[in-house]
Amino acid sequence: MALSDYTGRAVLTAVDLVNSQQVLTGQDTLATEAELAGLLGARGWVLDRPLAATDLERLRALRPRLRFVFGGTPVRKSVEDLNALLRDLGAQPQLTDHDGDWHWHYVRPRAPLAERVATTCVVALLTVIADSGAARLRICEGAGCGNVFVDASRPNSRRFCDTKGCGNRAHVTAYRERRRQRGPE
Ligand SMILES: [Zn+2]
Ligand SMILES: [Zn+2]
Structure with missing residues (x-):
């Protein structure tokens, strides 16, 4: 799955947001303007x-509303909701070279930053759905995690987020389980 640099960054912004x-612990790391x-x-x-x-x-x-489209939401529901978000945000596409x-x-132009970020994230998620399919928008299978991620891998088989070590932890748990089942050596 190939994303342009710009779309890729916007997708990751959506994921970070x-x-x-x-959702599982109630922890919130977006409480201040500095964050x-x-x-x-x-x-x-x-x-x-x-x-x-x-x-x-x-x-x-x-x-x-961004989380809603991850983890197997029917694609028509996701697209309807993201399209509605673009309407609510007053989306008005235009090409710019303000940064070169x-x-x-x-x-x-001069819309509040939140509107610029929001519309760009929504368009990026719609682009993933259009180009690669809604199944790319997943929720981490790690126990107690609940993070969302976009699987950009070629085999499209990623199961874990990459920020909390969930893949490693699942690997270790599976290993211990196999050892336990084998019994004492
Ligand atoms: Zn710009
Ligand atoms: Zn995870």
Whole structure:
């Protein structure tokens, strides 16, 4: 599955936003504007103006609607919901080279950053669905994890997120289980 750099970064931004709200533990790592700036900066977003409290509120509120499309939601439901989000956000696609490279923005110029991030994330998720299928949008199978991820691997067989070591832990558990079943040596 090949994504352009721009779409790839937007997809990862969507994943980071969703995972900042840990649904199983209630832990939330997107509580302040500084945390939002950190999340966006790590995914290459250029913050050309200070983040406002409303940016934080809007992106926090967006998270459940982005999470909705992960983990086997019927594709028509996902697409309907993401399309509706684009309408709610007043999406207005246009090409810009404000940072030197031509790329899409999906909101009017000088729209609040939260709207720019939100529309870009939504379009990126729709692009994954259109190009590679909704099955790429998964929830980690790690015990007690609940993280979402996008499987960009060629075999399309990833089962675990890559941020909490869930794959390793499952591997160790399976190994111990096999040993236990074999009994004492
Ligand atoms: Zn831009
Ligand atoms: Zn995980």
